[in-house]
Amino acid sequence: MTDTNSIKEASYARGVSPLTVTLGFAKILADISATAATREREHRLPHDEITELKALGFGALRLPLDEGGHGVSLGGLFVVARDVAAADSNIAHAFRNHLWQVETALRKKDHPFHAHVLGLTAQRKTVGLSFTESDVTAAGARPTKVLSRLEWDASRDLYVGSGEKVYATGNLYNDAFIGSAVESRAGRTVQYVLERGAGVSNGDDWNGFGQRLTGSGTARFRDVTVPAAHLYPLDPPRPDEAAPWGFTFHQVYLTNCIAGIVRRVALDAVEVLRTRSRNFYHGEAAHPADEPVLQSQLGRIRAYAASVEATADRAVAALQRAWDAYGTSGEYEATLAATLVASEAKVVIDDLAPQIASWLIDLGSGSVVSRFGALDRHWRNIKVIASHNPRLYKERLLGQHLLTGHLPPTGTFF
Template sequence: MTFDRNAPLPDGVVVGQAWGAGPTDHYTALAAPFRPIFRQIREQSIGRELERRLPAEEIGWLRDAGFTALRVPRDNGGRGIRLSELFELLIELSEADSNITQALRAHFGFVEHALDSPAARRERWLPRLARGDIIGAAWSETGEARQSQFATRLTRNANGWRLNGAKFYTTGSLFADWIHVGATDADDEQISVTVNRQSAGVDVIDDWDGMGQRLTASGTSRFNNVEVDEAEIVAGRAPFPYSEGFYQLVHLATLAGIGRALVNDAAAAIAARSRSYSHAASKRAADDPQLLQVVGRARAHAWTAGAIVTQAARALERAAGAVERPDALAIIAEAEVEIWQAQTVASQLILDASSSVFDALGASATLRSSGLDRYWRNARTIASHNPRIYKDRIVGDFAVNGTLPPGQWRIGVA
């Protein structure tokens, strides 16, 4: 069969966006109810950025549509989707606004924590998650915090368990109903507790002043003699066995979405441009082969980052399904190696793309009102989490010596 590429397409037939078909056959139907919300979020994204308006309302739209309960099993009132489908949807959400994906990162991690919990904890938390409760996180500490234990402590007095301490990078907690907190108990063991954000003594402060991801409210949370339900005390350093890979892959999905958004904006700007340089290769910017090459290469970077996330999500899906198997450690470690390999490459692809598009757009693209600077700032900020410079060494040690990746990473005084 031959095709005439100059002939019009039949009525009702459209060319897709060429970002990929999704991880499963029914993915398009799964994504369809959320795409109008994504479009609405994206339409207002520049305004939110310029006005520094936190996306509490937009997160509410997603919650009301069931987006925050995507991984909750159907029997418990959720959608019961696969991990690979979740990460594809997170790419689409990040294309709309990467701040919102990062703000919900801790929430989706807590869902995995609940899924991996004993029956009593599952029975307590899955209905809450299904009805739309959102969970934030408070783990990282600044200053003289030690790597081996948290300064935030859980103690017991005559009135029960109490939590005291301060955290930073508490992304999502300002938008949350509950906060999952890492702490040290009286035996100097690491534990985690979950407290109601409205409890007496909980203070979440919007003091995040990072150059990127400005709308994530990733600032300070303080806990002053906060009452803790004994049932919400969980022992262990990691919230769930595959948590290291999961949390990093959320970052990579966010970067892939940033790549799509910046390329779409750059392409639209060039298509609409009526002016060109006197020494350009074409009178019309949209016909200039050099500008088309810049956009095409950036789009290839964004597509590749998305494909990398999709492949890595399959590895994480295998790890999540193997936690009860005797070889679970090997499968989880392999997934982590795949994700660390993905991290160094995907991060660089989007950092390069978010810088290179300015070569095709010129000085007018640097105006704050265009909002294009946010893509590089956001990508650079996300890529600075969990430093990728160490990941190449970890992967190399695995390749050469068979050394398994280390466990949960911590920052602080050694």
């Protein structure tokens, strides 16, 4: 009889963790991985795959069991999300904004706005963001609200608004959207929950050279309607002594996605070497898999990939400690530490990951440059994810902090 642990270890070698196996995601991720190259070649948006992941509760991983979720820890969320990224980084990336919003809501679940978000999540729906938009033509432009104003329509007993958001990652696949706006009756700024319906459209007009299937095009809201019951007061301000670094999750999640891609590179490297039929003409072995130089290159890929995952794990662990310290006297110190560790991880992984993806091409040489295998997508996807919040500023911040104690910025774009 086969030992269960052996099955789990074998599953990890195929790109998924024991936790993912236990939660029942292994099969869908195997299917997603098997079809990822085809989707890339054909530019087929992963609507069906994301729908199935929603139904299985990927978006509700962090909800307690008795509230319709899987009850995993924050660290567990990143374990499963990395497995998703190893199968298809586009899909993992598309869930980022929803998963961040769930984290926010879990901390503030007594507030009716956040309770609404958690209720949608329990229904296996995902929630996108329509909080801010920037004037992309102006250098250093400040973000503005997407639905800047909601006008009251007394004849229909609801609010109506319009707006547009570019780079709306994941919104193509989301069931609802949240944001803030000024409502016309009282002239106050409120938070809203807008469910997908008439007037909501998403363009697949994202033209990046990587992460092409994330649904990162333009989200348009034309005369969309929001019931008065779905408008909520703003969150109360946090105490002055509370930690101001509330967005480290974003950075760790993206770095975690890159770690997933690197794992896929290592797995693909094994397949490339096993399936190559011809060795280099100046090689020493009859078959590429027996070629010492290529075995060494495969070992290098494996070692560096393991180092990338370990570095990402360190950032996840720091974020978990910051989460555990929320609302305590140790929150400030733990959250600052998490932001610095996340910056360190980004600097290292953004440097190493593209190199590892390049080594995959070296391993296969001319036999793997065909567009059919789409192996170039790994390097392209890594570079596009890494372009979020450039590492150059992280490097400077880390140096400044060591020299003078200079603190990190507190906004979402760092």
